[in-house]
Amino acid sequence: MSTGKEPNRLLAEVMQQAGVSNKGLAARVRELAARDGETISADHVSVRRWLDGTSPKAATQYYIALALGSKLGRPVAPEEIGFNGSLQAVGVDTTAQGAEYPADSGIAVDLLGKLTSADLEDQPTLIGSTWSSSATPGIITGYLFSDTLHVPDSSELLRSGGPAAQAIRSTAAHFMDLDFHYGGGHVRKLLLFYFKSEIAPLLRQSHPEHVRRELFSAAAEVAQLLGWSAYDSGRHGAAQRYFVQGLKLAREANDPVIGGRLLSNLSHQANYLGKHADAVQFARAAQSATLGKATPAVASMFLAMEARALASGGHVKEFTRVLSQAEQLFDRHSPDDEPEWVRYFNAEELAGEAAHGFRDLGMADETRLFAERAVSAAGTPPRTRAFIGMVSAAGALTNGDLDEAVALAMDAVDLAGPLQSSRYTRYLTDFYDSVNRAHARHPLTARLAERILQQYPNLTLGSAVLLSRVA
Secondary structure, rough: EEEEEOOHHHHHHHHHHHOOHHHHHHHHHHHHHHHOOOOOOOOOOHHHHHHHHHOOHHHHHHHHHHHHHHHHOOOHHHHOOOOOOOOOOOOOOHHHHHOOOOOOHHHEEEHHHHHHHHOOOOEEEEEOOOOOOOOOOHHHHHHHHHOOOOOOHHHHHHHOOOOOOOHHHHHHHHHHHHHHHHOOOHHHHHHHHHHHHHHHHHHHHHOHHHHHHHHHHHHHHHOOOOOHHHHHHHOHHHHHHHHHHHHHHHOOOOOEEEEEHHHHHHHHHHHHOOHHHHHHHHHOOOOOOOOOOHHHHHHHHHHHHHHHHHHHHHHHHHHHHHHHHHHHHHOOOOOOHHOHHHHHOOOOHHHHHHHHHHHHOOHHHHHHHEEEHHOOOOOHHHHHHHHHHHHHHHHHHOOOOHHHHHHHHHHHHHOOOOOOOHHHHHHHHHHHHHHHHHOOOHHHHHHHHHHHHHHOOOOOHHHHHHHHHOO
């Protein structure tokens, strides 16, 4: 440790904002470090030295920032508390094994507790984590073959469960509605705190078997929503871990349909990240896990995930075959006989999946046709309309119609409004890059860039933006 010459007034100011004493800060630093398997011998005397200008070791700085951030409910940068900012590589990733399918449900609950805590605290090691492709075979075989899955009858699949499980499901449905309208970034913090403070403690308690199964099933639904909101926020390592640990909760609940839903989400994420072979395998695993148990709409959704992955991999014949199967199954569904969670997957949603597939295959006319079918004037949320608008724009660009493509894209930007979704901003940047490569000096390219940056000023776009601004 080296002694500074000046008192650390920045640290004192943030401590005052957080309402924490010297003794309280020291205790929180020790607690967070112990949670990660680290030992930091901090006490009120240590804090007085920090305030006097002594600079602690990098690991201690990391936990000071983490402790103050947890009190303030926001990330605290090292510079904000008078340190040098070299903390990003410090800290243990206590959730790294979360990408592996666990052998025991208790491990899954503990990992989900650690995940939600680390996510709330914006721990650098979790934020920087990425998708693990090597985990895919173990996840699938672990879920499908590690133990015997109880096959519930239809009344079990559709029942509401006890009061606690029903309260969890109702809360999850509310969060899911907010996610649909505003993006995963809008609900993420609320959802994390809800799981950490309300659900995880319930799962650690003893319950009668039927109550336990219902609680784990409801918790698996929230885990999949946690994964989806992390995915939508660009935290891909965290998202994969939520989905995988949620799979263990679904297995503990003997709920194959929610398990299939989580496998389907993994397929969606893998496809987005360019892991098309993984995406196909996850979608097929979802179908295998629910064979003879899934309702027509659920089975159709799982087939649609496989179709999208096949399209991304350039498999035209297989894509059209699987998409046709999905359409045929969907035609047999009855909304009143479907689980509540899948009722969002309507004819428009299925058409939207098809539009994405045709876009990825470069089939412009089919993209336009299915994109038009994907939007209902009354029922399609603005978030979904914005995504489909960008798919339509990509189809028009493939067809060589720059005017229409840019007009559709700008309409989608306006429609999205305050949407907090890293997936959506990637749609924008990917589309802009395509326009810029083909029409770098066209006035419409500059107009498109200006419109995107008006709504998303922190995005980084290509050189045509700079040229237009100089001009």
